[in-house]
Structures are given as C-alpha cells and as structure tokens.
Amino acid sequence: MDESWIRIATWWLLKSQTVYRSVYIATDPPKKDSFHDYSHWENTTSCTQAYVDLLKSSWILDNLIGERKVAGDLTKPHPRKLVSDLLKALKTDLHRRQNDKSCGNTADAASLLKQDLSLLESFEQTVEAKENVPHAMDDLTTSQRWITIDKDHGGFPDERILFRCFVNAQIGQRHERSKSSNAPYVILLWVTTGESEIAISLCNQRDTLNLSRKLTADDIEDWGSLNADATALHIEFPTQSAEVNFLTVNDLDEFRKGPKRFFNAVRGRDPQPGELTVFQTVLKSYRDTNASPPMDTSESDATPRSLEYCELRMYEQMDDTCWKTIRRLVVSSAADSKKLGCVSHWLPTSNVRVQVEDCTVNLSWSDCGHLEKKSGGNYNPYYSYVYRSDEPNQKVILLFRCSEDAQRFEDCVLFPTETPPQVLQASKVDNPSAFQESRIYSLFDQDDPNRAYHGIVYAKKSPKTYHHSQICYVYRDLDFRFRNQTVTEIELQHVRVPHYISTRHKMLSKPKESEVVPHFRMVTLAHQAFNMAFACDEDAIHFLSGLTGWRLKFYRQCAKLILTDTSQFRKPKKTHKDTEIQLWEKAAPEDTSFELYPEDMVDVREVPEMPPEARKDEYLVRVAK
Numbered sequence: 001m002d003e004s005w006i007r008i009a010t011w012w013l014l015k016s017q018t019v020y021r022s023v024y025i026a027t028d029p030p031k032k033d034s035f036h037d038y039s040h041w042e043n044t045t046s047c048t049q050a051y052v053d054l055l056k057s058s059w060i061l062d063n064l065i066g067e068r069k070v071a072g073d074l075t076k077p078h079p080r081k082l083v084s085d086l087l088k089a090l091k092t093d094l095h096r097r098q099n100d101k102s103c104g105n106t107a108d109a110a111s112l113l114k115q116d117l118s119l120l121e122s123f124e125q126t127v128e129a130k131e132n133v134p135h136a137m138d139d140l141t142t143s144q145r146w147i148t149i150d151k152d153h154g155g156f157p158d159e160r161i162l163f164r165c166f167v168n169a170q171i172g173q174r175h176e177r178s179k180s181s182n183a184p185y186v187i188l189l190w191v192t193t194g195e196s197e198i199a200i201s202l203c204n205q206r207d208t209l210n211l212s213r214k215l216t217a218d219d220i221e222d223w224g225s226l227n228a229d230a231t232a233l234h235i236e237f238p239t240q241s242a243e244v245n246f247l248t249v250n251d252l253d254e255f256r257k258g259p260k261r262f263f264n265a266v267r268g269r270d271p272q273p274g275e276l277t278v279f280q281t282v283l284k285s286y287r288d289t290n291a292s293p294p295m296d297t298s299e300s301d302a303t304p305r306s307l308e309y310c311e312l313r314m315y316e317q318m319d320d321t322c323w324k325t326i327r328r329l330v331v332s333s334a335a336d337s338k339k340l341g342c343v344s345h346w347l348p349t350s351n352v353r354v355q356v357e358d359c360t361v362n363l364s365w366s367d368c369g370h371l372e373k374k375s376g377g378n379y380n381p382y383y384s385y386v387y388r389s390d391e392p393n394q395k396v397i398l399l400f401r402c403s404e405d406a407q408r409f410e411d412c413v414l415f416p417t418e419t420p421p422q423v424l425q426a427s428k429v430d431n432p433s434a435f436q437e438s439r440i441y442s443l444f445d446q447d448d449p450n451r452a453y454h455g456i457v458y459a460k461k462s463p464k465t466y467h468h469s470q471i472c473y474v475y476r477d478l479d480f481r482f483r484n485q486t487v488t489e490i491e492l493q494h495v496r497v498p499h500y501i502s503t504r505h506k507m508l509s510k511p512k513e514s515e516v517v518p519h520f521r522m523v524t525l526a527h528q529a530f531n532m533a534f535a536c537d538e539d540a541i542h543f544l545s546g547l548t549g550w551r552l553k554f555y556r557q558c559a560k561l562i563l564t565d566t567s568q569f570r571k572p573k574k575t576h577k578d579t580e581i582q583l584w585e586k587a588a589p590e591d592t593s594f595e596l597y598p599e600d601m602v603d604v605r606e607v608p609e610m611p612p613e614a615r616k617d618e619y620l621v622r623v624a625k
Contacts, residue, residue: 006082007144008119009060011205012053013089014147018166019050019183020097022247041232041245043168044181051097052115058090060119085149121184121205127172127240128209136171138238139212143203146188155190160336162198162258163189168245169202171209177243187244189215189258194282194401196266196311196332198259200235202242211237217263217270223256258335265340269332275315276420278327279412283312284359284399286331288343304341309334312398314347314412318420320446322455323473323498324523325349325416329363329396345396346520347413348500350457350471351389354410359400361409362466364392368502368520371511384505385518414459414469415439424452435461435535440546443473454547456492458532472497472530478548482580485557487537490544492530499526545587554583 023045065074065083074080116122127136134140148154151161169185170177188201201212223233231252232245246252271277286307315328327347333340346367355362370393372386400406414437417423424442441455453476459469472495483489502518504511534540545551558581563574 003079003082003144005060005064006079006086007147008205009057009065010082010086010147010149012057012060013086013093013149014164014186015166015183016050016053016057017093019045019053019247020047022251023047023050041168041179042181043183043245043247045183045247048111049115049182052112052117054090054093054097055112056117056119057086058094061086061090082148085153089149116182123178123180123182123184124204124206125171125178125180126176128204128206130206130208133208136209136211136240139201139210141210143186143201143207143210146186146190146201146203158193159190160193161188161190162336163187163255165246165251165255167202167247167251169242171202171211171242172240179245183247185209185244187255189255191335193336194284194309194311194334196269196334198262198335202235202237202244211235211240211242213237215259217267220256220260220263224260226252262335262340266332266342268342268344269311269313269330271315272317272328274319275317275328276417277313278316278417279312279314279409281312281405281409282401283310283331284308284401285397286310286312286343286399287397289395289397290393304333304339304343307331307333307337307339307341307343309337312409314409316349316417318422319523320422322422322443322445323496323525325498326500326520326523331396345394348387348389349416349498350469352413353392353466353468354413355466356403356406356410359403359406361398361400361406362395363398363413364395364466366390366392367394368500368518369393373510380508383507383510385502386505387500387502410467414467415457416441416455416471422446435463436533437461438532438543440543456495456530456547458530470497470530473525474547480544482555483531487540487552487555488534490532490534490540492532494527495530496525497528497530499524548584549587550584551587552582553585554581556581 061083074083126132145156145159146154146161146164151164154161154164165187166183167185167187168180168183169187170179184204186203188203190199190201191197192199198215199212200215201210203210219235226233229249231247231249232243233252235242235244246255288305311332311334313330313332315330316325317328318325327349329345329347330342332342347365352363352365366388368385368387370386370388370391372384373381374384375381398406398409400409418441422443422445424444437459439457441457442452443455444450444452454474455471456474457469457471459467461467472492474492474495479493481491481493483491500520501522501524503521504518532540532543534543541552558579559577561576561579561581563576565573
C-alpha cells in the first residue's frame with residue numbers, strides 16, 4: 001500500500017501532541033532569543049490549531065484510508081501495523097481532549113473554520129519546492145520513515161530516534177528564506193545501532209527536505225553558549241544552512257541534554273593531536289579481561305569493562321621520527337546505550353598478539369606496567385615499571401559483526417599504516433606461505449629528510465595459536481647471516497627495535513598497589529638481532545632483494561677457504577674455516593639505500609661450483625665468517 005496518507009495522518013497527530021505539550025502544558029511561554037533578533041519571528045501555534053490537526057488526522061483515517069479512497073492493500077503487515085498504531089493513538093488523544101475543557105476543543109465552529117484546514121502543510125520555502133529537489137536533500141532516503149507513532153519504531157531496523165520535535169525554521173540563502181510560524185518541520189536526533197555518532201536531521205511533510213549530518217562536540221559547545229532564554233539556534237548542513245526556532249525553552253533544553261551527556265561520557269574517543277584513524281567499525285561486544293584498569297584511562301571507576309554494540313577505533317600516531325610511532329585502541333559506547341562510557345588502550349606498533357576465530361578476536365599485548373627490581377650498586381635496589389614484549393599483561397575480547405571485519409582488523413594490527421607522508425614506499429613481499437608475511441617500508445624523518453632508512457615488519461601467522469608481528473629499523477649498513485646453514489632462516493644483526501619507557505622508573509622504594517598506574521611516556525631504540533624464517537629459499541631471496549637491491553644467485557657453506565694474494569709482493573695466505581660464499585647480482589641500476597660491503601674479495605674461479613657468469617661486473621661476492 002502507498003503509505004503516504006498514513007504518514008500524513010500520523011504527522012498531524014504527532015504535531016498536535018507536540019504543540020499541545022509545548023504550548024498548553026508547558027509552564028513557561030515561548031521566549032525570544034536575546035542575542036539574535038528573533039523578535040519578529042511569529043509563532044502561530046495554538047491549542048485550537050492543535051485540536052484541528054487532531055481532527056485532520058482522524059478525518060484522513062476515516063474517510064481516505066478507512067473507505068479505501070486511496071490505493072493500497074491494508075492486508076499487508078506493515079501498513080496494517082501503522083494504521084493500528086494510529087487508530088489507538090487517535091482514540092486516546094481524542095478522549096483526553098474531550099475531558100480537558102481548556103485545550104481548544106471547546107471552540108465554536110466559526111473559530112475552528114478560521115484555523116489551517118489544509119491536509120498538507122501550506123508553508124513552503126524556495127529550497128523545498130518540488131522543482132528544486134534534491135537541493136535540500138543531504139539524505140536521499142525518504143524522511144517519512146521517521147513519522148511513526150512511537151519514536152522507537154521510526155527509521156530503518158538499525159536506526160533509532162533519540163529526540164523528535166516540531167519546530168519553526170528558515171532555510172537556504174538569506175534572500176530566499178522565509179520564517180515559518182506554525183511549526184511545519186520536524187527536527188530529529190538519531191543513531192545507527194552500535195555507532196557512537198549522533199545524527200541530526202531536519203525534515204518536512206512533503207519529503208522534499210531532508211537535511212542531515214553528524215553532530216560533533218563543537219556543536220554542543222556552541223549551543224551551550226546560548227542565553228538561558230534562547231529558543232533558536234543556527235545549524236550548518238552540508239547543502240543548506242538553517243535557523244531553527246523551538247516552540248519553548250524546554251524543547252531546546254531537551255534537544256541539547258542528550259548529546260551533551262553523551263559527548264561528555266565519550267570525550268576520550270576523539271583523536272589527539274597527530275593521531276590518524278586507521279580503523280573504525282562497530283562491534284557486537286567488547287570485554288576487558290584484565291584485573292587492573294587500562295593504563296590510558298584516568299577515570300578508572302567510570303571505565304566500562306564490557307559493552308554491547310559499541311564502536312571501535314584504532315589511531316596511529318607517527319611522530320616526526322617514524323620509529324616513535326605508537327597506537328591507541330578506543331572503544332566507546334553507542335549514543336543510545338544505557339551505560340555510556342569510553343575506554344582507551346595504549347598499543348605498541350609490534351608484538352601485539354591476535355587470535356581470530358570467525359567473528360571473535362582475542363587481542364593481547366604488554367603495556368609498560370611490569371614491575372621490575374634492579375640493583376643500583378652498593379646494595380641499593382630501585383624499581384621500575386617496564387615494557388616486556390614477550391609477556392602480555394593486557395587482553396581484550398572483541399566480537400565483530402562479520403568475519404571480514406575481524407580479518408581487516410587483524411591486518412591493521414599486524415602492519416602499520418602506509419599513508420603518512422614520511423612513508424615513501426611500502427613494498428609487500430608476497431610469499432606463498434600462509435604462516436608468515438613480510439613488508440619493507442622506506443622511511444625518512446622530518447628533521448633529516450635526506451636520510452632514508454627501512455622499516456621491516458615480519459608477521460608470524462601460526463595456524464593453531466595467535467598471530468603477531470615484529471618490527472625493526474635498518475639504516476645504511478646491513479649486516480646479516482644465514483642460520484642453520486639454510487637461506488630460509490635469516491638473522492639481521494645489530495638492528496634497531498622500538499622499546500617503550502613508562503612514566504614511573506628508577507624508584508627508590510617499592511610502589512604500593514594503591515598508587516597511580518604507570519603510563520607510556522616515550523619510545524627509544526634498542527639494538528638486538530632480528531630473526532626471520534621463510535617457507536622456502538625463493539621467499540628469502542625475494543625478501544633480501546627487496547631490502548638490498550641485490551639478488552642472491554649463489555650460496556654455499558665452505559668448510560675451509562684460503563685467500564691468496566696475487567700481487568707482486570705476496571702476503572701470507574689467509575685461511576678461514578666455517579665460512580659462507582655468496583654471489584649477488586645487482587637487481588637495478590639505480591642507487592639503493594643500502595650497500596653490501598664484502599669482508600674479503602674472493603677469486604671466484606677457485607670456488608667449486610661457482611657459475612661462469614660470476615665474472616661479470618654486476619656481480620658481487622660476499623664472504624660471511
């Protein structure tokens with residue numbers, strides 16, 4: 001059935017209820033805004049007109065819908081429910097008005113005939129004219145979905161109305177605006193299930209106006225500066241600007257109260273200076289399994305340990321120095337949740353353990369909260385809260401709406417973002433093995449843009465347990481060796497890895513459990529070996545080629561290597577045991593950020609099994625001891 005007339009009848013009923021509640025029941029009459037000049041903004045709403053609007057709704061239901069004068073089939077479930085809700089509400093309102101002798105129903109016929117009897121809203125501004133559609137349509141879906149008797153039933157299945165009220169407004173360019181006086185518009189605050197964003201919409205009855213956008217904390221701050229007796233505010237929408245005038249101060253207060261409470265509760269979800277949003281989605285549930293509150297939460301008593309249908313965001317903050325990159329995981333409640341709140345977790349860029357089972361993700365990592373005791377000499381111990389990458393002490397369980405979201409989140413956790421300007425290039429090393437993945441990033445720091453270096457991310461993906469990644473930074477000189485006499489196991493020696501320092505270290509006395517929880521303070525670089533294992537020789541060679549610009553052509557273990565000086569003044573022979581012979585081919589003519597320096601040059605003709613093409617200039621022989 002065409003639901004248009006059902007929605008129109010519902011519109012008049014809702015408007016009658018709003019005007020009756022605002023104008024008649026309200027203890028304070030409509031007041032003018034003392035800051036803006038709204039002294040000439042006339043308000044013609046009245047209890048008598050509200051009663052006429054109620055009669056309009058009843059007449060449409062009885063004479064158009066009930067007598068089937070409009071096309072449609074009332075046997076279908078949805079139209080039948082709309083009509084049923086409308087009928088019940090009409091009976092209740094008509095009975096209430098008949099018992100209230102001062103609400104407009106006592107007016108004589110002459111007074112009623114002087115009211116607006118049109119079945120459609122007679123007021124229309126230029127931007128909402130039918131020929132101008134969609135100039136005032138930020139949301140192209142029908143606004144009639146909001147016109148239901150119970151506001152909890154309005155919208156699509158995943159939408160919910162938080163606030164709904166009839167208002168006056170002037171919309172569009174200043175020379176095209178007109179000030180309405182009989183509240184022909186509906187203003188709404190609504191949310192999508194699970195999202196921590198509140199949307200605001202301004203609609204008309206004809207469905208030719210549907211201005212909509214997301215609310216921000218700045219909006220609440222601006223509206224909070226209005227005078228106490230104000231009833232009007234300015235709202236900028238993507239396509240049009242609007243001046244909205246509420247019928248009473250109470251209506252405006254109710255409009256601002258919910259968003260203000262919500263934004264105060266989820267203040268920690270907003271990005272901090274320098275943070276980039278790298279992941280955002282809606283969760284079915286969030287559960288914190290830690291015994292202690294998160295490190296980054298100052299108000300631990302108000303921090304929710306579990307949330308249903310909430311929003312997940314992950315931020316990445318890259319300093320002017322790339323290796324100082326850190327992350328922050330934020331979970332905030334939905335705007336329609338009964339338990340409002342926000343929880344923030346600090347995350348390192350690597351060594352975060354991820355275990356995905358369909359839509360469930362178990363996330364564990366170490367913060368800077370491990371208490372460590374060390375000796376400072378002369379039997380004077382000191383205590384520090386430290387970071388231990390291999391001892392996770394934080395764990396959360398995330399339930400996503402689909403397995404695809406869970407997989408995308410895992411990829412985002414394992415690998416840093418590739419969009420900041422300091423990331424010149426990210427070359428993914430595609431390996432056929434499903435058990436590991438490597439990526440090489442070409443980076444530079446803002447304070448020294450001419451000095452490029454590489455970031456290496458190596459992800460281990462165990463099929464039975466968790467997945468996690470490690471990261472290291474390699475500058476110009478590259479020192480590595482093959483382990484266990486195989487190319488597939490590579491040890492990068494003396495590389496730099498990030499290490500994290502807490503706000504509480506080198507304390508002379510052991511801290512008490514009731515003392516302040518330590519926080520992350522800074523990133524430093526530690527020197528250590530970096531081990532990598534590949535599925536086959538070709539994967540390892542591919543990785544080294546992407547890192548160095550050279551391709552390994554030959555590799556052999558050598559039990560004994562004798563180096564002979566062929567010059568006129570021969571030096572004694574040099575004998576080396578347990579060495580490796582490597583032959584490298586230059587992959588590209590352009591310069592690379594790395595150079596392989598041979599420890600000793602070798603006469604390749606004396607090396608068994610050396611290929612004949614090794615005599616070419618574009619080859620380099622490396623002896624690893």
